[in-house]
Amino acid sequence: MVNFMVVENTKFGKGAKVFFPDLVNIYGAEIGDNSRVGTFVEIQKGAKIGANCKISSHTFICEGVTIEDGVFVGHGVMFINDNHPRAINESGQLETEVEWKQRGMQCTTVKRGASIGSGATILGGVTIGEFAVVGAGAVVTKDVLPKAIVAGVPARLLKYRDE
Amino acid sequence: MVNFMVVENTKFGKGAKVFFPDLVNIYGAEIGDNSRVGTFVEIQKGAKIGANCKISSHTFICEGVTIEDGVFVGHGVMFINDNHPRAINESGQLETEVEWKQRGMQCTTVKRGASIGSGATILGGVTIGEFAVVGAGAVVTKDVLPKAIVAGVPARLLKYRDE
């Protein structure tokens, strides 16, 4: 079945829902209770998504990303776990997964209740704080404090949610 | 059939064409005469697309978006209908569709003959004027006047088409 091929070895919580299993690519991930995953989403092995999250269409969540409970991830959001990506090694050969692991992965955490706007790009190694808001189309290059609202390329602080 | 599952309840005009019905997600929308829709496109219920439009691959068109005749929408364009998205309500539960509707939706109109460049993000509640041009990768946060050419994050006026 196509379903089996594209949603593989993934632990789904109670009530979690993938709207179109034929049109996603999820493997070796964890998705918590009641969370929703849209179409054209790829979630890589080792990625962890908490409960009550919305992961919108066209989004890519890579290995090394942890998304806590109640997080909104918009459409077309790209996470990154390698801030210095390359296709080839020093010898000009395709970099192997072992070589890539040796260079190290930059892990990212999105804390409880945060919202990431559509079209945002999240560099590796950052923490996005609780209830923080990342504006649509922003490129997040460093940590975002709890309840901070950031936007732009690179993302800069606009204000805090309670101000 | 896969086709039926992913292109659902949608009213297509005469000569309208979805290039790969297995690789789109279109439901409850209207698509006018002769319009073309690329791969990996999602068009939500209630979205209206006029005649003679080109909707390019990897694009997301949400409920509340009206696209008039003769509009070009590039690749990887993300429309938004909720400028303050969240996954959970005040009680920490997944926000329901009813709760979301109560918060209100921001509707967007793209007027006749406009062109939206690839990678652009269009915030909710804006009007993009007739024959306006949105540059590639722009983030549109407010109305764009007819024939205006805008670009950047946030999008700013560069000039008018006839200048």
Added chain:
Amino acid sequence: MVNFMVVENTKFGKGAKVFFPDLVNIYGAEIGDNSRVGTFVEIQKGAKIGANCKISSHTFICEGVTIEDGVFVGHGVMFINDNHPRAINESGQLETEVEWKQRGMQCTTVKRGASIGSGATILGGVTIGEFAVVGAGAVVTKDVLPKAIVAGVPARLLKYRDE
């Protein structure tokens, strides 16, 4: 078979790999030895991809793009071959492929060993030099020199790789 429908008339080099042939749209292209192509990728006719490349998920590579050996293309990267796109001609009819060709296509080359970050948009007509780096989310509007590192919207030079 779905495979046949979506990966069509494409010349693959030895060891080249498309991870999920059901979830890509590749037609009339060339992909060199050992190169890898992720999910939700569209590669148009006439596009040429060298050996030992990584083309990541959600990326669109259009006609007129030449990617040399050892290039990394991140997730959600949009190439462009028409910097003044439009859906309709002067008479208000859908622009035909013949009319589009008459307006001319802007061709792009990505030279050996370059890396293009996720979420980047690459305007038509540019050359990205050998071992250059395009930052995540950048919008490239002009040539990038060899080993240059560029970022932002529009992309600007940050420094060179050996500095």
